[in-house]
Amino acid sequence: MRVCITGTDTDVGKTLVSSWLCLHTGASYFKPVQSGCVDGTDSDTVRKLAQVPIVPEVYKLQAPLSPHAAAHAEGITIDDALLTLPSTTSLVVEGAGGLWVPINATTVYLDVMARWQLPTLVVARTTLGTINHTCLTLEALRHRGVPVLGVIMNGEANESNRHAIEQYGNTTMLAKFPRLENVTTQALKNIPLPQTLQQALGVFSHGAN
Numbered sequence: 077m078r079v080c081i082t083g084t085d086t087d088v089g090k091t092l093v094s095s096w097l098c099l100h101t102g103a104s105y106f107k108p109v110q111s112g113c114v115d116g117t118d119s120d121t122v123r124k125l126a127q128v129p130i131v132p133e134v135y136k137l138q139a140p141l142s143p144h145a146a147a148h149a150e151g152i153t154i155d156d157a158l159l160t161l162p163s164t165t166s167l168v169v170e171g172a173g174g175l176w177v178p179i180n181a182t183t184v185y186l187d188v189m190a191r192w193q194l195p196t197l198v199v200a201r202t203t204l205g206t207i208n209h210t211c212l213t214l215e216a217l218r219h220r221g222v223p224v225l226g227v228i229m230n231g232e233a234n235e236s237n238r239h240a241i242e243q244y245g246n247t248t249m250l251a252k253f254p255r256l257e258n259v260t261t262q263a264l265k266n267i268p269l270p271q272t273l274q275q276a277l278g279v280f281s282h283g284a285n
């Protein structure tokens with residue numbers, strides 16, 4: 077399984093969903109571009125929650141800004157050609173923010189994903205606004221020929237929004253990820269990977285206990 081996790085926005089739950097996937101499949105984790113290191117890194121979060129191998133970041137930037145701005149603040153420019161994937165057979169790759177996040181003056185994250193051509197999951201909120209954000213994200217991925225596996229909706233279930241996203245986004249919701257009281261390894265273990273998601277990923281869960 078090699079999969080890219082993108083989202084409709086920053087803070088939408090990509091790292092938590094990545095941790096969950098890694099925990100249940102044993103896949104390695106890779107966050108090629110990390111900004112906002114001052115607040116801790118996503119790799120540290122996944123290492124702690126899922127205890128899986130972590131591929132080191134290509135860029136680790138301190139400022140909690142878009143990568144192009146965080147790089148600028150350190151007097152560097154991100155070379156998008158360096159954003160290549162390791163050959164690891166079981167890998168979860170997390171993007172930064174959403175698709176139109178600038179990497180440098182001429183590249184946004186979607187350009188990099190179009191080059192990678194990894195099967196991609198979209199993490200979306202369940203709340204008002206998510207139909208628009210999710211369908212725009214799906215449209216942009218397809219326009220650039222990125223293979224889309226489906227959507228994971230994160231938060232309190234909203235069946236109306238789920239149906240709308242499936243209908244208007246011509247996609248499948250592969251998992252409902254619930255709101256967690258406490259974000260712990262055990263809490264993630266307690267949520268099995270749904271069959272639909274396992275099939276889309278072509279994996280069988282370890283059935284983490």
Ligand SMILES: Nc1ncnc2c1ncn2[C@@H]1O[C@H](COP(=O)(O)OP(=O)(O)OP(=O)(O)O)[C@@H](O)[C@H]1O
Nearest residue numbers: 086087088089090091092172173231254255256259
């Ligand atoms: N279902 C949930 N239950 C409880 N807390 C959640 C849930 N989803 C996300 N969070 C919390 O919200 C915050 C943002 O989530 P997360 O870091 O996964 O977002 P992200 O999309 O990876 O953000 P970024 O764009 O910065 O990488 C974290 O503190 C995370 O623990």
Ligand SMILES: [Mg+2]
Nearest residue numbers: 090091118170
């Ligand atoms: Mg993250």
